[in-house]
Amino acid sequence: MPRRSRLAATATAIAALLWAPAWGQTRSVNTYGVPGLIDMPSAQMQPDGDLTTTLSGLSNESGRVQLSFQITPRLQGVFRYATIPDFLPGDPGEPFDRTYDRSFDLRYQVLTEGRLRPALTVGLQDFGGTSLYAGEYVVATKDVGDRLTVTGGIGWGRFGSDGGFDNPLRVFGDRFETRPEVDVGRGGEFEADQWFRGDAALFAGVQYQFSDRLLLKAEYSSDAYELEEERDILDRRTPFNFGFDYDLRPGLKLGGYALHGDEVGVTLAFTLNPKRSAIGSGLEGAPLPVTIRPDQSARPDLWVRSWTADPALETTIVDTLDTLLEQIGLQLVSTRIEATEAEIRFRNPRYGSQAQAVGRVARAMTGALPSSVETFIIVPETEEGLAGAAVILRRSDLERQENAPRGAASMQAAARLVDSTRIPGETEMLDAAYPRFSWALSPYVAFSTFDPDNPLRFDIGAQLSADLQPVRGLVFSGALRQRLVGNRDEADRPSNSVLPRVRSESFLFARNTGPFIPYLTGAYFFRPAESFYGRVSAGLLESQYGGASAELLWAPVDSRLAIGVEASQVRQRDFEMDFDFQDLDATTGFVSAYYDHGNGFHSRLDVGQYLAGDKGATYELTREFNNGWRIGAYATKTNVSSEDFGEGSFDKGIRLEIPLAWVTGRPSRSTGNLLIQPILRDGGARLRLRDRLYPKVRDLTEPEIEDRWGRFWR
Amino acid sequence: MKRILTLMACTLLAACASDGAGRDPAVDSPQGALVAAIQSRLTSETPQDAREVLNARVVAGSPTALVLVVLEDVDAGLTMIPAAANRGTEQWRDGTGGGILRRDGVLVGTRGLGFDLHNAEVAPLRRALRAGGGRNLRRVNLILDSTDRIVPVTYQCDVVRQGGQVLDFYGTRYATTIYDEVCRGAEDTFTNRYWVQGNGVVRRSVERVSPEVGNMQINLLKP
Numbered sequence: 001m002p003r004r005s006r007l008a009a010t011a012t013a014i015a016a017l018l019w020a021p022a023w024g025q026t027r028s029v030n031t032y033g034v035p036g037l038i039d040m041p042s043a044q045m046q047p048d049g050d051l052t053t054t055l056s057g058l059s060n061e062s063g064r065v066q067l068s069f070q071i072t073p074r075l076q077g078v079f080r081y082a083t084i085p086d087f088l089p090g091d092p093g094e095p096f097d098r099t100y101d102r103s104f105d106l107r108y109q110v111l112t113e114g115r116l117r118p119a120l121t122v123g124l125q126d127f128g129g130t131s132l133y134a135g136e137y138v139v140a141t142k143d144v145g146d147r148l149t150v151t152g153g154i155g156w157g158r159f160g161s162d163g164g165f166d167n168p169l170r171v172f173g174d175r176f177e178t179r180p181e182v183d184v185g186r187g188g189e190f191e192a193d194q195w196f197r198g199d200a201a202l203f204a205g206v207q208y209q210f211s212d213r214l215l216l217k218a219e220y221s222s223d224a225y226e227l228e229e230e231r232d233i234l235d236r237r238t239p240f241n242f243g244f245d246y247d248l249r250p251g252l253k254l255g256g257y258a259l260h261g262d263e264v265g266v267t268l269a270f271t272l273n274p275k276r277s278a279i280g281s282g283l284e285g286a287p288l289p290v291t292i293r294p295d296q297s298a299r300p301d302l303w304v305r306s307w308t309a310d311p312a313l314e315t316t317i318v319d320t321l322d323t324l325l326e327q328i329g330l331q332l333v334s335t336r337i338e339a340t341e342a343e344i345r346f347r348n349p350r351y352g353s354q355a356q357a358v359g360r361v362a363r364a365m366t367g368a369l370p371s372s373v374e375t376f377i378i379v380p381e382t383e384e385g386l387a388g389a390a391v392i393l394r395r396s397d398l399e400r401q402e403n404a405p406r407g408a409a410s411m412q413a414a415a416r417l418v419d420s421t422r423i424p425g426e427t428e429m430l431d432a433a434y435p436r437f438s439w440a441l442s443p444y445v446a447f448s449t450f451d452p453d454n455p456l457r458f459d460i461g462a463q464l465s466a467d468l469q470p471v472r473g474l475v476f477s478g479a480l481r482q483r484l485v486g487n488r489d490e491a492d493r494p495s496n497s498v499l500p501r502v503r504s505e506s507f508l509f510a511r512n513t514g515p516f517i518p519y520l521t522g523a524y525f526f527r528p529a530e531s532f533y534g535r536v537s538a539g540l541l542e543s544q545y546g547g548a549s550a551e552l553l554w555a556p557v558d559s560r561l562a563i564g565v566e567a568s569q570v571r572q573r574d575f576e577m578d579f580d581f582q583d584l585d586a587t588t589g590f591v592s593a594y595y596d597h598g599n600g601f602h603s604r605l606d607v608g609q610y611l612a613g614d615k616g617a618t619y620e621l622t623r624e625f626n627n628g629w630r631i632g633a634y635a636t637k638t639n640v641s642s643e644d645f646g647e648g649s650f651d652k653g654i655r656l657e658i659p660l661a662w663v664t665g666r667p668s669r670s671t672g673n674l675l676i677q678p679i680l681r682d683g684g685a686r687l688r689l690r691d692r693l694y695p696k697v698r699d700l701t702e703p704e705i706e707d708r709w710g711r712f713w714r
Numbered sequence: 715m716k717r718i719l720t721l722m723a724c725t726l727l728a729a730c731a732s733d734g735a736g737r738d739p740a741v742d743s744p745q746g747a748l749v750a751a752i753q754s755r756l757t758s759e760t761p762q763d764a765r766e767v768l769n770a771r772v773v774a775g776s777p778t779a780l781v782l783v784v785l786e787d788v789d790a791g792l793t794m795i796p797a798a799a800n801r802g803t804e805q806w807r808d809g810t811g812g813g814i815l816r817r818d819g820v821l822v823g824t825r826g827l828g829f830d831l832h833n834a835e836v837a838p839l840r841r842a843l844r845a846g847g848g849r850n851l852r853r854v855n856l857i858l859d860s861t862d863r864i865v866p867v868t869y870q871c872d873v874v875r876q877g878g879q880v881l882d883f884y885g886t887r888y889a890t891t892i893y894d895e896v897c898r899g900a901e902d903t904f905t906n907r908y909w910v911q912g913n914g915v916v917r918r919s920v921e922r923v924s925p926e927v928g929n930m931q932i933n934l935l936k937p
Contacts, residue, residue, distance in 0.1 A: 277860035280829035280926065285811025289798030353862060403803035403815060405822070405835045405856055408864055440731035626861040662860070665828055710862040714825075714832075 026271045028207065028215050028245040028253065031056040032125065032133070033066030033078050033269075034107060037205035037219040038241040038257045040159075042151045043121035043141035045109050046070040049275045049623075051631065051656075058265040060233055061085045067654070067676070068105075069631055071623060074112075077633070078105035079654055079676060080126070081455065082133070086231060096231060100452050101132045102678040118142035124195060125158070132227070135159040136196050137203075149207040155222050156196050162224035162239060164199030215245040217257070225260065237261035274629035279665030281714065287360050288324065290402040291367040293395075303371045305339035317368055322430065324364035329667070330357060333381055333472075334427035342369055343377035345387060345420075345427055351667045352628050352659055354380050354699050356711035358391045359411075362398055369395075379420045380700060384525040384691075385472035386533060388700025389557040390420040402713070412709045417702045419557045421530045429472070439466040444481060448488045448510060450678055459486025459510070463518070477690075478520040483513060498644050499682040500584060502611035506680060508575045509544055516577035518543045523691050531556040533693045542688040543577055545570040545586070545611075553693040558702045560596040562694055565589075568687055570611075586611045588687060594694055596703055600624050602632075611685040614638035618684065620655070626707045628659030628671060636684030644683070651684035653677035765791040770884040773935050780936040781806055783814065785827075786920070787928035793935075814932070819843075819908070819916025821923070821932060829926035832858040842873035843893055843910055849873075853897055857924065869897035869904075881909060881917055883935050888917045901925075 025047045030036030033054035035044040046052060050070045057063040064082040071077050080103045086096040107123035118140040126133035139153030153159075156167070157179065169176040179198025205219030219241050228234040243257030245267075255267035296303045307313050314337055321344065322332045329350035336343040344365060348357040358378045365376050376393045397414045401407035441464050448457040465479035491507035523537035531554055538548040547570030555562035567589035574580035590608030597603065604620040616638025624630045635652040642649035656674040661667055698704055764782060773780060778795045785791075794806040794813060803822065807813040812826025815833070820843075822834040835854040842848030853869045876892040890909035897904055902925055909918040920931045 275859070275861055280827070280860065280924075281832070281858040281862075283826055283828055286797070286805065286807060286813040286825035289805050290800060291798075292800055399800070402800050403805075403817070403822075403833070404801075405833045405854065407833070438731070442730070626863065708862045710858055710864045714858060 026050060026052070026251065026253070026269075028217070028255070029054050029068075029267065029269050031064065031257070031265065031267055032105070033064070033068045033080065034076060034105065034123070037151060037207065037217045038243045038259065039221050039223055040151070040153065040155075040203045040205055040219045041107070041121070041123055041125075041137060041139055042149070042205075042207075043109060043113075043119040043139045043153075044149075045074060045076060045119075045121070046271070047273060048073045049273045049625070050271055051273065052269055052271045054267060054269045056265060056267040058234075058259065059263045062228075062233070069623075074109040076105075076107050078107075079103075079678075080105070080133070081450070083455075084132075084228070084233060086233060087227075099132075100450070100455060101130055102450065103127075103130070103133055113142060127191065127195070131157075131191055131194065133158060134191065134194060135223075139203075147209040149209075150204075151206070151219075152202070152204040154200050154202055156198060156200050157194065158223050159203060160199045160201040160222060161226055162201055162222050162236075164201045164222075167196075167198060167200045169196055169200075213247040217243045217245065221260070234260065235262045274625040274627065274631075274662070277627070277662045277665070279662070281711075282661060282667065283665035284667050284714070287714070288328065288363045288367060290363050290398050292399055293366075293371040296371070305372045307370050307372075308339050317370075318430070320368040321364060322432075324368060325361065328360045328364065330361060331433075332430055333385075333433045334429045336377075336425050336427040337369070337373070338425075339372050341375040341377065342373045343379065343390075343423060343425070343427055345379040345381055347383060348380050349383070349669060351711075352661050352669050353708035353711040353714075354705050355709045356667075356714050358705070359712035359714070362393055366395060366398060377423055379423070382525075382696050382700070384475050384523070384696065385469070386525050386527065386693075386697055386700070387420040388555075388697050389417045389702055389705060390423050391705070392416040392418065408710055408712045411712055412706060417557060417705065419530050421527055434469060434471050436469040437467070439464070446486070446488065446510075448491060448507070449676070451491055451493065451507075453493065454487070454490065457486070457488045457491065457510075459483045459488045461486070473525045474522075475525070476522050479518050480515055481518050482515045489513060495682075497646060497682045499612045499614070499640060500586070502572070502584065502586060502682050503544075503680050503685040504646075504682050506544070509577060512576055514576070516543075517579075518577070519690060521690070525691075525693075525696075528552070531559075533697055535691055535693050537689075537691055540573065540579075541568070541570065542690070544573055545687055546573050546581060547571055549687070549689060551693055553697070555594075555694065555697060555701060557700070560598070560703055562594040562698070562701075564592040564594070564692075564694055566592065566608075566689075566692070568689070570687060586613070590686075592694070594698075600626075604634075606686075610636075610638055610683070611687065612640070612682045614640045614683055616640075616684065618651075618686075622655070626710075627662055628657070629662065630655065630657040638684050640683035646681050646683075647679055651677070651679070651681065761792075763791045764793045768793070768884065768935075770886075773884050773886075776936055778936075779934075781814075782933040782935055783808075784931040784933075785927070785929075786931055814930075816932070819910075819914075819919070819934070821919065821921040821930065824923050824927070824930070827923060827927050829924040830858065831923050832856045832864060839871065839873060839895060842895075843908060843916070844914055847873045847875050847893065851895075853895075855924075867899055867901070869899040871895050871897040876907075879909060883917075883933060890917050 027035035027044045027046055031039055034041050036042045048070055052068045054066040062084045066078055066080045068078040082101045085098045087099040088097040090097045103126035105125045107121055109121045111120040113119040120140050123137050125135045135155055135158035137153050137155040137159045141151045143149050167176045176197055180193055201222035203222040208216045210216050221239050221241055225234050225236045238261040241259050245253050245255040248254050251271045253269045257265050294302050318335050325332045331347040334345045351357040361378050362376055374395050377390050379387045379390045381387045393415055401410045444461055444463045446459045461481055461483040463479050463481045468476045488510035495501050495504035497504040517540055519540055521537050521539035526534045528534050533553040535551045540546040549568035551566040553564040570586050572582045572584035588609050588611050590606045592606045595603045600623050602622045602624055606618040609615050618634055618636040620632050620634035622630050622632030632655045637650050654676040658672045660670040781794050783792050792808050794808045797805045797807040803815055803817045805815055815823030818840045820836050824830040833856040838851035849872050851871045853871050855867045857865045859865050873893050873895050876894050878891050881888045881890055890911050893908045895906040904922040906921045908916050911917050918933050920929050923930050
């Protein structure tokens with residue numbers, strides 16, 4: 001094992017000491033995962049970007065896991081997975097069953113706190129689930145002095161179930177007087193006709209900062225716990241609740257509370273913020289320095305252009321470039337070297353920021369190219385050989401700006417980015433560039449979630465994967481997996497879907513205990529014209545489907561908008577995931593639009609035909625951070641009715657992507673991905689293609705490169 | 715036992731890949747990174763502190779210029795040698811690629827510490843060190859934050875002469891004048907200290923890198 005860098009070791013020690021100040025401002029959360037008291041919410045918000053995971057458990061064996069995200073400084077969203085014992089009627093003569101419930105919240109801070117004015121927040125709790133926890137509220141919170149925080153609010157639904165009075169909103173119409181019976185149905189619908197309806201009630205509470213780490217809380221709760229009392233799950237003896245919150249370490253809070261004089265509970269809240277890495281800007285060392293050319297008047301012999309007549313010299317230059325790029329973790333693919341201009345195409349398997357990779361290549365070029373070469377054209381390519389933007393730099397700017405305090409901004413202003421198809425002249429491919437072959441043996445983890453019989457199942461196994469690229473753009477990929485341990489094969493709830501069972505029998509695939517092929521494909525990637533990218537692929541496209549797929553993407557390098565068209569003809573694979581197929585055929589295709597709104601928000605809209613033959617659209621809104629963090633939510637609505645769709649009513653989910661470099665501080669393009677899909681049904685189901693174009697080429701466009709330009713000199 | 719064997723298997727698996735992959739599976743997959751982190755904790759050795767091996771003979775025998783850098787918050791010492799100089803800024807490197815940037819003896823950048831100083835505008839400070847002090851000098855520290863933005867942090871600083879001191883670097887003595895640079899910003903304050911020889915060479919300095927990293931002592935052992 002290589003000896004660790006002393007500086008890196010020191011930095012790691014600093015990071016360990018430091019995990020602390022990164023999370024200083026996180027608010028105490030209630031048992032529903034939002035800033036608040038015990039059960040009641042406050043009007044406070046978390047710091048922008050905070051991602052808080054809250055676990056809360058009661059002594060009656062109820063529990064909730066919540067993921068809350070501060071979407072904007074004033075808007076917060078929550079996903080909740082809860083369980084309550086003895087809640088659902090069982091079979092006749094049998095005891096009640098434990099229930100598992102998924103729900104979503106949204107809350108918006110209408111007013112921020114001022115010197116005299118309290119913060120004011122409107123919240124919808126469990127607005128898109130089974131309505132088990134459904135409630136709405138308007139709440140005000142004000143700090144009084146340095147230690148005391150006072151909260152008061154009015155609530156409806158659960159928050160209006162104790163001490164209720166006539167709804168003051170009835171002045172806007174009779175419809176506010178009564179709250180319709182919840183049509184729990186299959187859950188998942190937006191029960192808008194419930195919101196702010198029926199009796200309202202008041203709630204209040206105080207928080208007292210006893211010490212730097214200890215916060216004391218007391219509240220008057222307006223939640224009658226009617227459903228729980230009906231089932232003898234909780235005996236509500238008093239409306240008062242008491243609790244505390246203790247900062248175990250910054251970003252980690254432990255809370256305890258007494259609920260209605262009957263139960264005690266604990267909460268554990270863990271917070272991350274994409275904007276605050278514990279490693280800062282990364283642990284990678286300094287780049288190669290810029291090699292400064294001698295003054296032309298002093299050494300005119302080193303500025304001559306006659307070197308172009310010597311082919312051996314060009315070979316030496318290319319070899320030097322290849323070596324220098326290899327030293328910095330990049331792969332030289334092709335070159336075009338002329339007397340005053342040089343074009344370099346390379347692959348970047350290391351740096352999350354293409355601007356950082358371009359900056360490092362530029363410095364390597366100063367060390368390898370003769371003095372007469374003034375214009376550098378630097379073209380990053382994808383692993384599949386697709387090139388997007390070409391970055392054009394002047395060498396004299398590099399020499400001038402290398403150590404300048406505002407050198408990155410100056411280089412950004414001086415750089416030109418154009419579509420690489422517009423660069424005239426052909427680059428010469430390195431002999432070593434193709435064919436390429438690579439393989440890897442690595443562990444894999446696969447999860448199955450939200451099965452009422454066992455909400456979290458997983459398999460751990462080994463994967464042997466390989467890629468072969470005979471020529472640029474043509475890629476043969478495959479993998480073989482073998483499960484080593486796991487329990488995903490224990491799922492045995494049969495599908496009750498009335499649609500073609502395109503996904504609802506996924507558990508049958510998970511039962512395979514032998515070796516299986518998650519994918520085995522041949523694909524060709526190409527640039528048919530300026531601003532266009534193309535892909536055709538065929539084979540075992542994913543673990544459950546094989547067939548053929550084609551895609552065309554329009555993505556100008558300077559545009560925030562991209563549009564793609566994709567079509568696939570597939571057949572469902574055998575449950576053994578070998579080379580056999582079942583009888584289920586599907587034709588699926590989409591028109592997709594991708595738009596970068598700025599400020600880190602990105603939209604994606606897919607319109608087309610899904611695997612089960614249903615037609616509709618998927619909309620996904622994602623907040624992205626320049627460092628690669630992505631947190632998004634999507635919803636799909638097709639022409640399948642809620643009844644035919646089944647539990648959940650329509651497909652929806654939350655997507656989380658965490659860059660590995662943010663965690664380790666080491667340069668990496670890998671990310672950890674998490675898809676929280678509460679219900680996996682057949683409506684709105686899509687192919688899980690590995691090679692969609694937009695994710696591959698988006699960081700080769702000007703907006704993406706410039707967003708991360710701060711790393712150019714890093 | 716079965717779980718231990720599984721973990722061992724995963725550990726082995728995390729490190730296998732062809733060179734042609736272009737990636738290190740030990741750090742380029744979340745699972746691999748996790749296992750690599752565990753491996754690293756189990757097997758890493760603490761690098762030797764440069765202060766334990768430096769002596770007059772080593773310094774005199776160094777074929778290049780040499781600085782001793784001490785990170786005060788973690789009490790770690792390391793040596794660096796010059797890598798390049800461009801328009802008055804020197805790049806110094808340690809043995810594994812981390813480094814610092816100095817302009818006229820003033821720290822203007824660090825690399826490899828995580829919460830690095832990306833660059834700094836310190837021209838008024840450099841003039842003040844030559845002129846014997848100064849008041850209300852503008853310093854801008856440029857920080858590369860976790861979202862790849864370069865954030866300027868502005869300070870108002872006073873440079874005040876504090877007296878003289880003779881430094882002894884492994885038997886070689888240098889007469890210096892001490893200057894304190896007291897800086898006040900919107901979020902924080904800090905004080906840097908410089909030991910400046912009569913010819914203007916900054917022989918020693920204690921300079922704040924960032925609030926997270928703390929102070930770095932830089933000793934110019936051999937120019």
